[in-house]
Amino acid sequence: MNTGLPTEMRDAYAAEFASVLARSAGLPPWLTGARKTAFDAFVEQGWPTTKQEDWRFTDVTPITRLGLLPPPAVQLQLNEGDFDAKLLNLGSGQGHRLVFVDGQYQAGFSTWQALPRGLRVTPLSSIVAGVAGADSDAKPLHDLLGRQLGSQNAFVALSTAFMTDGALVHIPAGLSVELPIYLVFLSANQGATSFPRTVVSAGENSQATIVEVHLGAADRATLSNAVTEIVLEPHARIAHHSIQKMSPTGFHVGHIAVTQQADSAFSAHSLFLDGRIVRNDICTLLSGERCACNLDGLYLADGSSHVDNHTTIDHRMPQSTSRESYRGVVDGRSRAVFNGRIVVRPGAQQTDARQTSRNLILADGAVVHTKPHLEIFANDVKCAHGATIGRLDEESLFYLRSRGIGLREANQILIGAFMREGLERVAFSPLREELEAILTSRIDDMTSVVGVST
Amino acid sequence: MALLSIKNLHVEAAGKPILRGLSLDVQAGEVHAVMGPNGSGKSTLANVLAGRDGYVVTAGEVLYQDKNLLTLAPEERAREGIFLGFQYPVEIPGVANTYFLRAALNAVKKYRGEEQLDAIDFLALVKQKAKNLGLDPSLLGRPVNEGFSGGEKKRNEILQMSLLEPRLAVLDETDSGLDIDALREVANAVQALRHPTRAIVVITHHQRLLDYLIPDRVHVLSGGTIVTSGDKTLATELEKRGYAWATAQPEAPEPGQAA
Numbered sequence: 001m002n003t004g005l006p007t008e009m010r011d012a013y014a015a016e017f018a019s020v021l022a023r024s025a026g027l028p029p030w031l032t033g034a035r036k037t038a039f040d041a042f043v044e045q046g047w048p049t050t051k052q053e054d055w056r057f058t059d060v061t062p063i064t065r066l067g068l069l070p071p072p073a074v075q076l077q078l079n080e081g082d083f084d085a086k087l088l089n090l091g092s093g094q095g096h097r098l099v100f101v102d103g104q105y106q107a108g109f110s111t112w113q114a115l116p117r118g119l120r121v122t123p124l125s126s127i128v129a130g131v132a133g134a135d136s137d138a139k140p141l142h143d144l145l146g147r148q149l150g151s152q153n154a155f156v157a158l159s160t161a162f163m164t165d166g167a168l169v170h171i172p173a174g175l176s177v178e179l180p181i182y183l184v185f186l187s188a189n190q191g192a193t194s195f196p197r198t199v200v201s202a203g204e205n206s207q208a209t210i211v212e213v214h215l216g217a218a219d220r221a222t223l224s225n226a227v228t229e230i231v232l233e234p235h236a237r238i239a240h241h242s243i244q245k246m247s248p249t250g251f252h253v254g255h256i257a258v259t260q261q262a263d264s265a266f267s268a269h270s271l272f273l274d275g276r277i278v279r280n281d282i283c284t285l286l287s288g289e290r291c292a293c294n295l296d297g298l299y300l301a302d303g304s305s306h307v308d309n310h311t312t313i314d315h316r317m318p319q320s321t322s323r324e325s326y327r328g329v330v331d332g333r334s335r336a337v338f339n340g341r342i343v344v345r346p347g348a349q350q351t352d353a354r355q356t357s358r359n360l361i362l363a364d365g366a367v368v369h370t371k372p373h374l375e376i377f378a379n380d381v382k383c384a385h386g387a388t389i390g391r392l393d394e395e396s397l398f399y400l401r402s403r404g405i406g407l408r409e410a411n412q413i414l415i416g417a418f419m420r421e422g423l424e425r426v427a428f429s430p431l432r433e434e435l436e437a438i439l440t441s442r443i444d445d446m447t448s449v450v451g452v453s454t
Numbered sequence: 455m456a457l458l459s460i461k462n463l464h465v466e467a468a469g470k471p472i473l474r475g476l477s478l479d480v481q482a483g484e485v486h487a488v489m490g491p492n493g494s495g496k497s498t499l500a501n502v503l504a505g506r507d508g509y510v511v512t513a514g515e516v517l518y519q520d521k522n523l524l525t526l527a528p529e530e531r532a533r534e535g536i537f538l539g540f541q542y543p544v545e546i547p548g549v550a551n552t553y554f555l556r557a558a559l560n561a562v563k564k565y566r567g568e569e570q571l572d573a574i575d576f577l578a579l580v581k582q583k584a585k586n587l588g589l590d591p592s593l594l595g596r597p598v599n600e601g602f603s604g605g606e607k608k609r610n611e612i613l614q615m616s617l618l619e620p621r622l623a624v625l626d627e628t629d630s631g632l633d634i635d636a637l638r639e640v641a642n643a644v645q646a647l648r649h650p651t652r653a654i655v656v657i658t659h660h661q662r663l664l665d666y667l668i669p670d671r672v673h674v675l676s677g678g679t680i681v682t683s684g685d686k687t688l689a690t691e692l693e694k695r696g697y698a699w700a701t702a703q704p705e706a707p708e709p710g711q712a713a
Contacts, residue, residue, distance in 0.1 A: 394507065399544040399598075402504050403558035403614060404532035404565065413557065417548025417597075 095179035103194025166197035173203035187222035246275035262288030299328035490675035535621030641666030
């Protein structure tokens with residue numbers, strides 16, 4: 001089905017790739033090798049097309065037209081007014097925050113709390129450049145990078161080939177990190193393409209929360225093409241957040257690959273707030289017994305936004321539990337895609353998997369495609385799934401209005417109630433409160449909340 | 455001059471005529487009871503007054519404070535002082551009862567040009583009102599009506615009425631689903647809300663509610679029109695003789711004497 005990259009595009013990308021390699025001549029050979037392999041894979045595959053089942057509803061042509069803008073040579077001035085202030089400051093003063101602008105780590109914008117003993121949070125650029133203090137992370141990076149990725153799609157391959165920066169997070173065995181680790185990826189300049197890479201290793205019985213914010217400057221067409229790799233050793237507990245708010249002309253493609261060992265607990269919380277095209281893939285491999293995997297997704301789409309969430313939970317060993325709940329509101333001419341794949345391998349007896357997809361459509365022009373995708377090869381399992389697509393409840397709307405609450409506010413109250421349920425499992429309460437406020441103000445500024453038929 | 459004046463009202467729902475020439479005048483300070491058999495159009499009357507979708511007025515008019523009520527959106531009617539007590543109060547998961555009550559009160563206050571209440575002042579007010587009504591204060595923090603018993607839902611309706619202080623309250627079968635004790639408490643709570651500037655229209659199947667909430671006028675609705683009206687004794691008479699008696703004697707001027 002792949003046609004490969006068109007010739008003229010191949011030449012342009014090859015030239016850019018050559019100059020990236022030239023700029024990073026000091027990289028360790030293994031990393032250069034990995035990039036070359038990834039670049040070849042990208043060229044060979046070409047961009048995904050809607051003829052491929054995994055991309056059936058998501059046409060990436062607008063993303064491919066963006067091209068590649070080389071990273072700026074000078075340190076950027078950050079115009080804070082270009083960004084959503086609540087998201088720009090998410091977690092400020094609360095935890096460890098690394099800020100990246102157009103793919104490059106910015107020490108000046110980052111804030112470090114005193115790290116608990118043994119915790120490593122290191123920008124990739126510091127590691128590969130051999131910055132003093134970061135050199136001890138070189139071996140872990142070598143051991144981890146790319147290990148959780150299965151077959152790489154074009155975006156993952158492209159991201160690996162052009163990867164500039166990101167973070168390595170290593171939580172040693174037994175350590176519980178109280179404050180979340182924030183990784184804020186800002187897309188600032190028109191046309192900027194960035195390839196953030198996050199690599200997390202959670203040692204045995206460790207615990208941490210990682211928050212990735214992908215935030216685009218207003219009115220700028222940008223692409224952040226992120227890859228996150230997480231490995232959880234036995235009894236580790238990791239909560240991972242991805243919050244996406246690109247400009248209405250901006251793009252985000254995120255791929256999260258997770259491997260869980262026995263008795264580990266992983267939860268993912270995805271929150272889509274805006275973007276022309278946003279595609280999120282989460283693939284969790286439950287490779288040990290008694291794992292718990294919890295995937296929550298929320299999306300608020302309006303205008304011409306297109307948000308596509310593809311998830312895979314791969315049960316390979318017995319007695320694991322997975323819970324998946326995606327819910328969203330679509331308005332205007334926006335489009336939401338959910339594809340929830342659950343695989344239960346022959347050895348994964350006593351698997352307990354549940355999946356729900358709930359959607360509210362606010363306008364006639366908005367579209368939802370939702371699809372459960374279960375592949376069950378074991379016979380002693382509990383698997384349930386359900387999907388709903390509907391409008392706001394007319395009875396509830398009338399009840400609120402009959403008490404003097406205006407149509408717009410009544411809509412906002414009901415949408416807020418529907419969406420807030422999706423934040424109930426955010427364990428770190430200061431973060432949950434910030435996300436609730438972000439959700440509320442996003443609902444307030446939705447373009448046609450009043451466009452509901454009454 | 456009547457607070458509410460309904461003239462020759464014809465209403466259809468799903469293409470079917472429900473109200474057929476209903477006329478009713480209600481003065482400020484009065485309590486009216488509208489009684490009638492199932493399917494007579496009682497709930498339709500309540501819903502049309504509150505502005506619920508799905509009803510088409512084909513003839514007649516409704517004047518409220520001398521203005522055409524029927525062109526107003528539901529929230530505008532509420533802000534103008536109309537309150538509908540729901541027969542089946544709606545459960546709204548995810549919305550805390552206090553949040554809902556404060557949003558409602560502040561929407562009405564804003565319209566009236568009054569100062570809105572902050573969360574703390576509101577909580578003090580609503581707790582006091584809930585206590586007066588015998589409503590468990592823990593229900594204030596729960597989602598609107600979710601998991602409330604039948605009696606708790608109806609008390610919650612009256613709590614809303616007491617907060618919003620309407621000029622015209624239409625209570626649709628507020629007595630249904632209540633046991634005798636709850637019925638007495640709810641009726642007494644409504645009785646306490648009687649006021650010279652406020653009219654209350656109670657829609658009910660049974661006369662029992664009217665033992666505690668003595669109406670000024672009683673109307674029998676049948677076949678989409680008021681077939682007979684009278685004072686409180688009409689309710690007692692209906693209880694004895696049934697609706698068949700009242701609907702068979704549409705001309706009876708004073709049912710108390712006719713008996």
